[in-house]
Amino acid sequence: MNIIRYIIQKEFKQIFRNKAMLPIIFVLPLIQLIILSNAATFEVKNIKFAFVDNDKTSLSRELVEKFEASTYFNVVSQFPSAKQAGMAMLEGDVDVILEIPSHFERQLLKNEKADLSVIINAIDGAAAGVENVYINQIVQQFNKKALVELSLFNRSGNQPMNIETIPSFWYNETLNYKTFMVPGILVLLVTMITLFLSGMNIVREKEIGTLEQINVTPIKKHQFIIGKLFPFLVLGMVLLTVGLIISKLLFHIPIVGSLGLMYLYTTIYILVILGMGLFISNFTDTQQQAMFIAWFFMVIFILMSGLFTPIESMPQWAQLLTEFNPIRYYVEVMRMVMLKGAGLSDIYPQVLKTLVFAIVMNALAVMSYKKVS
């Protein structure tokens, strides 16, 4: 036990002595948290909207006004023809073109079908989808109102039927993207820092030659590994704490669930990541190699974590792969506990799987660490 204490003591001294690393460990992740949480949103705003009004009636102007009134659309210009509007989209000046056909008002008045043409720049497919939904909502509102007005005007007596859905969004009532993103981004920061630092740490000792000196001592493998990894566990916890405080104070993210549960799960989770870092450092000779391998896994884990794209919409084989992605479980747990107030019984499957990963990863790491070559 004493031996482990000496290693831990030495690691902390080295961490706090490295004046260049300290800000990298603590300040950079928090800057990232602040920037990413504000920037990484799926909300589509400031859509550049252009229209071609071939009808030029009060009804067509009313439709355009609806778009002008919307906070999502900026009406940039009106074009005399669809062709010119198309040119503007090619230039990148326009995201959406609405073309109102001639006889638009007349057809509606006659209770006939009228077609609107909408062209959306779909280079960013996700944004195009969202824009389509916004446009449909506005057109439908307009449609409903127009129908009521027209039917009154026609005095036909038949009130049009309307079925309306009123969604209520649970756990994130205002559909605030920060509420959704901040717990996930916090997960990334804790993961990146602990993986990179632990992966780099032992390789660094290999590079400067001190690891050989350690291997000549009668120190036991587990003593060395526990002593090496423990400081990074503490560091990860400190990072989580600072991140949670910022989430609460700066972003007003609700923390509904138990903090104790979050820390318990994070402990198990960080053990997985540290085991991975150690495993990587056992199979590499330079910090550069370790960095590349760590990045490789990091990118796959992040993109397949369900943080940016929902896992449900991935192909079957990819969904299967995410079963082995620890970040996925951490994102799930953080969102469930923070936003939903999930208890241990709710996150039991995640806890169990992560625990298995932790045991397997660290067993592999200890086995692959060789004092004798």
Add this chain to the structure above:
Amino acid sequence: MTEDNMIQVENLTKMFGDFTAVNNISFEVGKGEVFGFLGANGAGKTTAMKMLIGISEPTHGNATVAGYNVLTHAEHVKRNIGYMSQRFSLYNDLTIKENIVFFGGIYGLSSADIKEKSQAMINELGLHDMADSLVGSLPLGWKQKVAFSVAMLHNPKIIFLDEPTGGVDPITRRQFWEMIYMEANRGVTIFVTTHYMDEAEYCDRVSIMVAGKIEALDTPKNLKRQFQVDSMNQVFLKLARNIE
């Protein structure tokens, strides 16, 4: 094996694929002896030494160090030896004192023991002003002296020194060898590799490795007589040239 032999090597071989780095070497080193382990760069000295200190597994053969087999009881061997590698092996970002505490600690010394030893060491080396400065800021000669003392912290029976005086000025080399002799007089066995032939003259016995094999092993005096020359330098050159 006689009782007094601290190192006993029999047919020790290390192969990396097809390349034989150490080819069937055998020798023994007695207690308190200063044993010079010479050879050109790439002759296999460091590889042989790594097998003796238990961080490299021999392909064939056997070695007993401090009474323990390096294959089966490597960790017992490690408890009884000190090692100072070719590459400087203290932590540059820790102070002298912190390095002492750390290495003392992982050898399992008590904190009272560590305190006493580090005090004694600082007195002996005259490092009072520098005890709290980072090792990285010390001149190389000082670093090597500190590294040697740190390797001796846990009172090993044998100390392995891999080119301990490389790049060090002649005065410091002299002082370094005085430290080596002091330990040898206390009964510590010294196993040292070097490229300086004047240092070879200080050794009780010397072995010369060429291309993985030990080509000569005797006292410097006998070796000079055998090759009919008057310095170890000439012995070395003659031997290395003949083989080529």
